[in-house]
Structures are given as C-alpha cells and as structure tokens.
Amino acid sequence: MEENFREIHIGSMIRQCVADRGISFSRIKKVFKVQESDVQFIYEAKSMETELMLKWSKLLEYDLFRLYSQHLILYAPPVSASDKDSRLFPVKEKNIYTKEMIDFIIETLDTGKKTKKQVLEEYRIPKTTLHKWLAKYK
Known part of the structure; x- marks a missing residue:
C-alpha cells in the first residue's frame, strides 16, 4: 500500500x-x-x-x-525540554521507523522531491540513520 x-x-x-x-x-x-x-x-x-x-x-x-503513528513521527513538531517535564504521559525518546516509512523517505529522495538535507531537517532523522537506510535499501 x-x-x-x-x-x-x-x-x-x-x-x-x-x-x-x-x-x-x-x-x-x-x-x-x-x-x-x-x-x-x-x-x-x-x-x-x-x-x-x-x-x-x-x-x-x-x-x-500505523498510518497515524507514522504521520506523528514524520510531522509532529519537536518537543522542547520544558514541555517534556510538564507532560502527563511519558515521552518516548527514540523513534521506531517502519519499513513503509523508510520506503517513503527513500522514494522521496529518489524522485527528487526532497534533498538529503531537506529530509534530515524536516523529518529529524539522524544523518547516520539515513545513510544506513540508503546503503541497505537501495
């Protein structure tokens, strides 16, 4: 899908x-x-x-x-340190990237819709993670 x-x-x-x-x-x-x-x-x-x-x-x-979870991971604004302290629910620090999300990001790069720099900034993905994905899934 x-x-x-x-x-x-x-x-x-x-x-x-x-x-x-x-x-x-x-x-x-x-x-x-x-x-x-x-x-x-x-x-x-x-x-x-x-x-x-x-x-x-x-x-x-x-x-x-999962569609909504992936949306939150990709598009939710970052949480500041002061917001973390006042939250009712604990904040999960590490994102879990599904295969569908990885495919979506790689397709975005392959089609030229976004550059690596844009993907790193917009989706807040660590640079090393993106490079591992490109090596593994391309």
Whole structure:
C-alpha cells in the first residue's frame, strides 16, 4: 500500500487495501453486516471511529493505526525540554521507523522531491540513520 503520510484519507486507504488483497464484497458484508452503499460511504470517509478502524485492520490484516503513528513521527513538531517535564504521559525518546516509512523517505529522495538535507531537517532523522537506510535499501 503506497501511503502519503502527510494527508491521511482512511477510506481511500481501506479501498486500496481491499483491492490489493482481493477481498470480496461478500466477505466485507459478512464481517460488517452492511450494504454496498455503506461500504462506499466508508471508502469516502476521511476519518472513522477507532472500533470500526480496528475491525477493518483485522479484516485487512493490516495495521491502519500505523498510518497515524507514522504521520506523528514524520510531522509532529519537536518537543522542547520544558514541555517534556510538564507532560502527563511519558515521552518516548527514540523513534521506531517502519519499513513503509523508510520506503517513503527513500522514494522521496529518489524522485527528487526532497534533498538529503531537506529530509534530515524536516523529518529529524539522524544523518547516520539515513545513510544506513540508503546503503541497505537501495
């Protein structure tokens, strides 16, 4: 599934995943107990309730929540030291980069959409990490 992590349209992601996996409408109907028009409405939805998204994740055997996690890793503003002290929840210091994210960043470089310097600055990826990815995945 090709993702655009900046703009997430969950319905179109689900539609693409259903097509990629060849899931029939009869299976979707059986799991969700819906009509075709209801599924079309889901495909057009920009967002959805978490319980429904969890059901779709199970049906598709794909973690749809990962799309939002990757968005946060790539686009959330950095947290200052004073903000860290006042947070209710602990802050995870180390980012975990998924294969989809690495592929997205390498594709961004390969297509010339961004330079290495832009990727390092915008996504706050350590320079050594980026060079390891390029050596390993190119």
